[in-house]
Amino acid sequence: MILPDLPAAAPVLARIVAAVLDRWPEHRGYLDRRFRDETPEGLASAETLAGLVAAIAGDDLGRVIDGYRHMCGMINDEEIHFRRTGRYRLSSFAEVEAAIYADPACMAPYLDGILLSQLLWRNHADAIGLYRRRFLGGNRPGYRHLEIGPGHGLLLALALADPACAAAAGWDVSATSLGRTADALARLGIGRVADLRAVDVADRDAFSGASFDSLVASEVLEHLERPDLALETFCRLAAPGARLFLNVPVNSPAPDHIFLFETPEAVVDMTRAAGFAIEHTAFLPSTGLTLDRARKIAATISAVIIARAPD
Ligand SMILES: C[S@@+](CC[C@H](N)C(=O)[O-])C[C@H]1O[C@@H](n2cnc3c(N)ncnc32)[C@H](O)[C@@H]1O
Known part of the structure; x- marks a missing residue:
């Protein structure tokens, strides 16, 4: 094409x-x-x-x-x-x-x-395709959904548009992101209300008592000083058998990326260490590169991981 x-x-x-x-x-x-x-x-x-x-x-x-x-x-x-x-x-x-x-x-x-x-970025488009089809499409009926860091709001809108989703929350540290997410839901004509809250995922007290069947952190772990602790928080928030969608770019410099993952396997290992079982992985190189080439030159690879909390 x-x-x-x-x-x-x-x-x-x-x-x-x-x-x-x-x-x-x-x-x-x-x-x-x-x-x-x-x-x-x-x-x-x-x-x-x-x-x-x-x-x-x-x-x-x-x-x-x-x-x-x-x-x-x-x-x-x-x-x-x-x-x-x-x-x-x-x-x-x-x-x-x-x-x-x-x-x-x-x-x-x-x-x-x-x-x-x-x-416009091949790895981002492929990741969102997996999110729609394999992740949301595999969630149990009536699932309660939480996205940490919804940003522009597109992923949260897709969950809210899914008839199998009973309720959805989007928690983000940035007021600008929460505003943009609310705007995106309105512009897409999503008639359902989302629980949008200002939350820092590192603040463990903010999450006490909450429980979800579907958890998403897309392009968020690399923004944290301790992504390992955030994954442990996700495990505590997960209802038995809940599913987790992660999209974590490795070797991906950006002004707000502070935790350097050097291989997709490092993200998989950290997810497993937090208590999740890995259901599916896809390692998506940036536009125009093969995975081998991206590994060789330490170019960006989006590590997409779908995982499951213990039953
Ligand atoms: C790169 S954007 C990701 C947007 C969207 N999820 C995606 O995949 O395109 C990262 C988002 O995470 C939010 N974020 C960063 N650190 C956070 C934290 N500690 N707690 C909650 N949200 C955070 C930012 O405000 C931003 O909205």
Whole structure:
């Protein structure tokens, strides 16, 4: 699939790609690589996702694209630092909270960027496909769902749109994220109310007494000083046999990534050590790379893990 072929196969995706190229023509080479080898099934899935992203963006698609471009620039700077030092720039949650999560001027465009990356980054699109089909689709009827760090709100909206989901909560440390999640649910016409709360996952007291059948932390563990403790919290929050969806990018420098996982296996081992049984793993290299190549050059790999709490 090459870009000129998109319109017939995927009209909404084609509209978004054209709008991106309009504002950022230099991104064509990357987008060519992203969609060049896409299968017909992958393209159909991208078109569905494009419909959701377009609905959330609404009249603000231009702003969302500018946020995406800004985010790509920030990540490029972090990548240069990572290649020079082998480390992420920041290591303390407090620093990131002050500079990013608590600053709407920084957080809002960043969330726009992450939203569009769900479509335009191969590893993100593949991960959300697994979340929809294999994770949500495998949950028991009447499941109670919690997402930590819903950010732009797309994943939480998919849970709330699932008739098998009885209730859904989205807890995030950033007021900007909670606002964006609420907006996304409204723009997608989700008629159900979500329990949206300002919570730091490191605050163990915030979770006492809660219990869920379905737990999600997508692109969150690498934002924590102690992801091992967060996984233990998830295990305590899990009802017997509850399922957990994790998406954790390894070797993935970003301004708010503070915990460096160097291999997908390190995430799997930590999940197991917290008490979960591994049900499924998928290691998804970033756009244009094979998994072998990504491992060899320490490029980003999204480690998707579906796990189960003890019965
Ligand atoms: C990269 S975004 C992920 C958004 C979405 N889940 C996804 O997969 O695209 C990370 C989110 O985690 C939130 N977050 C970071 N640290 C957190 C913490 N300690 N407790 C709760 N939420 C946190 C951020 O505010 C942000 O909304």
